Amino acid sequence: MKNLFKKIGALLVAAVMVLSMCTAVFAIPITNQYADKITVTNLAADVATTLNVYNIIYLDVDNAGNQTWKVVDWAKDYIEEDTTNGEFKIKDNKSEDLKNAADARTADYTAIESETSHEFTNLPIGAYVIRAFDTKGTYSLMVANTYDKAGDTYMASKSANVVAKMSEYKVTKAADDKFVRRGQRVNFTVTTQMASKTNAKHEELKTFKVVDTSKGLKPDSFVLDSVKIAGAAKNVDPSKATAVSNANGTVTYTVDLSDFIASTEAGATIEVKYSAIVENDHTYNNSATVDSNTVDYVPGIVNGYTGTVTLKKVDTNHKALEGAEFQLLKVPSAEKEGAEATKTPVKVVKVSDGVYKVALDREEGATDILVATNGTLKVTGLDEGNYEFKETKAPTGYKVNSENKAFTMNVDEKEVTVDAGEFVNTKLSSLPSTGGMGTYLFTIIGVVVMAGAAGAFFISRRKGSEE
Numbered sequence: 001m002k003n004l005f006k007k008i009g010a011l012l013v014a015a016v017m018v019l020s021m022c023t024a025v026f027a028i029p030i031t032n033q034y035a036d037k038i039t040v041t042n043l044a045a046d047v048a049t050t051l052n053v054y055n056i057i058y059l060d061v062d063n064a065g066n067q068t069w070k071v072v073d074w075a076k077d078y079i080e081e082d083t084t085n086g087e088f089k090i091k092d093n094k095s096e097d098l099k100n101a102a103d104a105r106t107a108d109y110t111a112i113e114s115e116t117s118h119e120f121t122n123l124p125i126g127a128y129v130i131r132a133f134d135t136k137g138t139y140s141l142m143v144a145n146t147y148d149k150a151g152d153t154y155m156a157s158k159s160a161n162v163v164a165k166m167s168e169y170k171v172t173k174a175a176d177d178k179f180v181r182r183g184q185r186v187n188f189t190v191t192t193q194m195a196s197k198t199n200a201k202h203e204e205l206k207t208f209k210v211v212d213t214s215k216g217l218k219p220d221s222f223v224l225d226s227v228k229i230a231g232a233a234k235n236v237d238p239s240k241a242t243a244v245s246n247a248n249g250t251v252t253y254t255v256d257l258s259d260f261i262a263s264t265e266a267g268a269t270i271e272v273k274y275s276a277i278v279e280n281d282h283t284y285n286n287s288a289t290v291d292s293n294t295v296d297y298v299p300g301i302v303n304g305y306t307g308t309v310t311l312k313k314v315d316t317n318h319k320a321l322e323g324a325e326f327q328l329l330k331v332p333s334a335e336k337e338g339a340e341a342t343k344t345p346v347k348v349v350k351v352s353d354g355v356y357k358v359a360l361d362r363e364e365g366a367t368d369i370l371v372a373t374n375g376t377l378k379v380t381g382l383d384e385g386n387y388e389f390k391e392t393k394a395p396t397g398y399k400v401n402s403e404n405k406a407f408t409m410n411v412d413e414k415e416v417t418v419d420a421g422e423f424v425n426t427k428l429s430s431l432p433s434t435g436g437m438g439t440y441l442f443t444i445i446g447v448v449v450m451a452g453a454a455g456a457f458f459i460s461r462r463k464g465s466e467e
Contacts, residue, residue, distance in 0.1 A: 034059065034125035034157040038144045040132065041117040042164045044193055044267035045230065048114045049134040052107035057088050057127035059147075074101050075129070087145040088127040095141050102131055102141075116267060125157045136193050136267070137169035137298075165196045166267070166295050173212075173288040173300030179411040180304055182281045182358040182381030185221070187273065188212070188288075190300065194229070194261070194268045195292040208261055209291040210272045212253040216284030216304075218360070219245045221277035222253045228271040229257075229264050241274070254291075281357035281381030282306055282415055306358075307382040307409040307416040311389055313372040314422050315398070320375020321425060325393035327368050328379055329404070331386035343388065348379060357381045384411045389423060398425035 043049045056075040061067045071079055071088075078098040082089045090098055108128075111118055123146055130142040144160035169192055176187040190210055197205045224241040227234045240256040255272050264270075278284050283306065289299040309328075313321045329343040345368035348356035354373030358381035359366035369392065370377055377389075388404040407420040 034147070035122045036125065036146045036157040036159050037119055037121045038123060038128060038130070038146065038160045038162060039117060039119045040113075040130060040142070040162050040164055042196065042266055043113060043116045043118065043132065044134055044136045044166070045116055045265065046269045047134045047136050048112050049118075049132055051111045051113060051118055051120075052102070052131040053109040053120060053123075054102050054105065054129045054131070055108045055124070055126055056129050056143075057145075059125050074105065079127075089143055090129075090141060098129065099131065099141055102129055107131075116265070128160075130162060132164050135170070137166045137295075140165050140167040165199060166193070168296045168298060169193050169195065169290065170298045171289050171300040173286070173302045175302045175304060177383075178302070178304045178413065179384055179416075180278050180284070180306060181383035182278055182306060183360040183363075184383065185275050185277050186217075186284075186304065187225070187275045188286070188302065190270075190272045190274075190288045192270050192290055192297065192300075194264045194266055194270055195290070195295040196266045197261075197294070199294040203294055205261055205266075205292065205294045206258065207291055207293045208257050210255040210257065210270070210288065211291050212274075212286050212288045213250050214253065214276070214284065214286030215250050216278060216280030216282075217251055217276040217286065218279040219243050219251045221275075221279075222251075223275050224255060225273040225275060226271075227255070227257065227273075228269075229260055230268040234260060277360070278304065278306070279360065280306075282308075305412070305415045306380065307384070307418065308378065308380045309382060309387070309407060309409070309418045309420050311372070311377040311405065311420045312422045313375045313377065313395075313425070315425055315427070318422065321372070321395040321398065322374065323393075323395050324372045324391060324398075324423070324425065326370045326372065326377065326423075327390045327392055328370060329388045329390055331388060331406075333385065346379075346382075346387075351380075354378060355380075382409050384409050389420060391423065391425075394425050398427055401425055 038053070040051060056072050056079055058070055058072070059067055060070045075098065078091055078094040078101065079088055080091050081087070109120055109123070111120070125147045128144045128146070130144060132139040132142070142162045142164060144162050146157055146160050148158040171190060171192045174189045177184070180186060190212065192210070195205050195208055220243070222241070222243040224236065224238070227236050236255065236257070241254070243251055243253045245251055253274070253276070255274070257270065284304045285302065287299045287301045290297040313324045315321055328346040328348070330346055331343050347359040347366045347368055348370060349359045349363055349365045349367070351357055354371070354376050355378045356370055357379070370379070386406065386408050388406045390404045391401050394400040401423060405420055405423050407418050409416060409418055
């Protein structure tokens with residue numbers, strides 16, 4: 001019996017030893033010591049930037065007091081240790097994957113900063129990915145390490161300074177009028193930011209040019225109106241603003257602001273205003289961007305449109321009539337009408353028979369007489385407003401229609417065509433033809449009447465003399 005108890009006791013001891021060996025060693029992230037700060041600089045000026053911070057490496061301690069570095073599960077495929085300095089970095093070509101993985105999660109720390117720098121304080125020792133974005137562009141991912149290697153361990157914290165670098169800036173383009181007439185001068189405004197002074201390749205910023213590529217604008221009509229940098233007006237040498245016609249029919253207008261790189265901080269707002277005359281009678285379009293050697297820019301695009309009107313010239317039976325002449329009149333708006341509102345003839349140039357476009361200022365061949373051909377008339381390049389067709393000469397054998405044909409051109413975000421309908425003429429009243437029967441009849445009657453009158457006159461003279 002005594003041996004039995006000894007055996008049971010031995011088994012219990014062995015079981016306890018086995019259980020103790022199998023007891024899990026629990027690990028707990030260290031969050032209350034080795035804390036430090038991360039400072040992010042070089043954020044865009046004049047805009048609120050959102051900063052999201054994700055902890056990707058943390059210091060772990062088990063219940064035995066052993067400390068080890070851990071990579072969070074969602075980031076482990078995109079992070080590696082840099083063997084040259086012991087810091088963690090993003091694997092080559094994995095930035096986009098890491099960005100998508102971070103965006104799918106809730107940030108551990110976040111802030112909205114309106115200044116050009118922000119400081120995160122009291123962050124646990126480790127490594128962090130920082131995502132920054134605002135309405136002006138997209139920043140590259142940033143990695144901050146808040147630990148310092150001490151011998152073979154990484155137990156010392158340190159502050160981290162990170163320089164934010166735009167990987168892509170946005171360019172916004174605006175026009176003061178998008179539904180225009182041919183020959184109209186349109187004012188454009190381009191807004192963007194000064195590029196980063198260096199990029200991830202350690203290239204220094206040497207080139208900064210605002211470049212507008214347009215189609216439908218008159219090459220020699222570009223005029224630089226103003227340049228503002230961080231809200232302050234700048235004088236730009238006229239030689240720095242040039243327009244060049246390209247073989248494909250486009251025009252490249254360049255404003256070189258490279259001289260202002262040294263005196264302008266990265267992210268500062270750049271505003272360039274200029275104007276040009278619309279030459280196309282259907283549409284115009286232009287795409288403004290920035291030529292910079294450190295940052296890519298997303299272009300800002302503006303499209304503009306004009307209006308077209310068609311008219312049919314017919315008789316009372318809706319048969320097409322040839323050769324009528326018209327004026328196209330622009331009717332003043334209600335605000336301008338008052339005592340003596342004046343309808344202004346629209347100057348046009350002929351494109352083909354019966355087809356005209358609004359004339360440029362002092363354009364060769366400009367006229368205000370439009371001739372309907374094969375019963376049709378077409379005018380392109382019109383802007384919004386009220387118009388009237390006025391007939392100035394009717395087809396042969398027809399009366400001039402004194403009632404003008406009115407129509408309205410409405411603004412739209414596309415090219416507009418208005419059908420003004422039919423302009424009807426009626427025939428002239430029938431008159432005797434020269435030398436016809438009617439002429440002979442009237443002549444004979446006249447001769448008879450005159451002969452009778454003469455005979456009566458002589459008879460009355462004779463009777464008078466006999467008495």
